Amino acid sequence: MPVIDVHAHVGRWQFHLTGGDADDNLRQMDRYGIDRQLVSASEAVVHDAIAGNRALSAALATRPRLLGYAVVNPNRIDDSAADLRRCLDTGRFVGAKIHTHYPGRAPGSSQLAEAFDLVAEAGVPLLLHTWGREVELLPDLVSARPGLRVIMGHAGGDAWREAAHAAAACDRLYLEHCRTATDAGRIAYAREAGVPITRFLFGTDATLVDPSLALGVLRDADLTAGELERVLWQNATELFQLPAL
Template identity: 55%
Template sequence: MIIDVHAHWGPWFFTMDVAGLSLAAMDRYGIDVSIVSATEAVIYDAPAGNRALAGFLATPTAARLYGYVTINPRRLAEGERDLRELLPTGRFVGVKIHTDYTGSPIPRLREALALVAEAGCPALVHTWGASVLDLAQVCLDTPGLRVIAGHMGADGHRYAIEAASGCDRLYLEPCYSHAPAGRIAEVVAGVDPRRLLFGTDSTLIDPASAYGAMAAADLDPETAELIAWRNAADLFDIPLG
């Protein structure tokens, strides 16, 4: 069983054909469930992208997918409306916030993440470098909030270890466009394995990158199972079987 907690649906603005490939990629790599955000929602128009994704998730083709409600922290009224409308469908299980595309550094996400905490679902937040420490602090300051550090800080994975050690509601997801030697093994050695998740950044990045990084870490079977699906199933309350 594999659950990918960081995937996307819809075309990117790059010159490549990735629209609709998420299911093909899942089949190729044996991914059973993916949690996806709409590319349109992340990079351009959150409400329009969220509704396009909702339409797709309502079709039989999307049975193996769940959605993130993407929130633009600069448009909180739209985000609050989308949460009220889409979470009750049962097809959306969390929130996605991209700090770079919205020009919203993590310290400015407090109001948006307070909405997430009130909604009772986890949030996947883009982190890079030391920003993962800011995310941990906002999480500590927001009762009930559960957050996933997308890319676990990327080249700042040592900051991610520090952040997760200080906040037991912060989860780490490792996808990254580079594959530094020993990165995954170092994080696994320094963090409670119950707070580690698997993500690929598909369809932006081929899942082979995440698979290779995990394989190189040479994880013990129990830890590998926790990361592959058990932790995600618990965090997102995903029914299995």
């Protein structure tokens, strides 16, 4: 069965980790049977979005199994607008990524609203770092922007229940459950809340987090074979309009 990981990173972090370059991603993908991985640059997330996106573009050029998210900095929206266009024009970037904690802009801020407008206009999916009850604001924010489709990275983190209800309230919100704390029953709860299987995606947070944790969350969900195919690759293929594996 093909596997597409929609939440991963290339590059070193400020934590004590051994992973550092795109080849580390590929080695980890081989270990866990991941066929394709959608990545953002850790440098772009934490330090400099434009420089990090540029470095990631070079790494993607020779690694066809990796596809990119262009990181958008809500604090530098004009610069990010031009950079997002440059990244998408390469054909190697398929979406945008916004981290809320590092730039200090949460849902409800005017800066994040502008960033949402930018991504909606670009017409690509957005991977949004979500952690906390601010996910409750997302249904209205996304519904107000017809071109916007948002993957809730970490599915709200410690607010995974609130994230489940947010996704149930808006058909352009998707859940991706990677995180370091593997609370049991998160996917089952979201399904009971009314989120269809077509809006769950598989993500690992690699190489920051070992993919075994995300795979364990899927095992806990007790999905049928058809549901598992949906989550592991079919939903991502449709959302990002990816070529068949």
